[in-house]
Amino acid sequence: MDNSKIIEEFRANDGKVGGMFGGMNLLLMTTKGAKSGKEFIIPVAYTKDGENFVVVASKGGAPTNPAWYYNLIAHPEIIVEVDSEKFQARAVNTTDKERERLFNQHAAVYPTFNDYKAKTTREIPVLTLERL
Secondary structure (H helix, E strand, O other): OOOHHHHHHHHHOOOOOOHHHOOOOEEEEEEEOOOOOOEEEEEEEOEEEOOEEEEEOOHHHOOOOOHHHHHHHHOOEEEEEEOOEEEEEEEEEOOHHHHHHHHHHHHHHOOHHHHHHHHOOOOOOEEEEEEO
């Protein structure tokens, strides 16, 4: 998927975009490919939990996790862009009750994530992005 137009719009408008991400809180993650080592910039919807940013690897309810999830597991130190701010962060994969709590909190803001959960048999990963 080519995200160049979304990335360009995000950077030109201090993190605000239209289209399929319109009305969502969006951040950009600069990750390193798990296998290739190549740099990727990924737009993703987020919610906050205290100072941490919460991202959900839903892939629209597909049966597999998105590639960026594996990138974060392999290389958890990333660059995050939110609004007009850019900083280093560490991605932390949540588990059990913490994962469930954060997923439900995220889905309360973005109800379509409940639809994604219903579409798949896999446990959808939830990660926190913690400033370094």
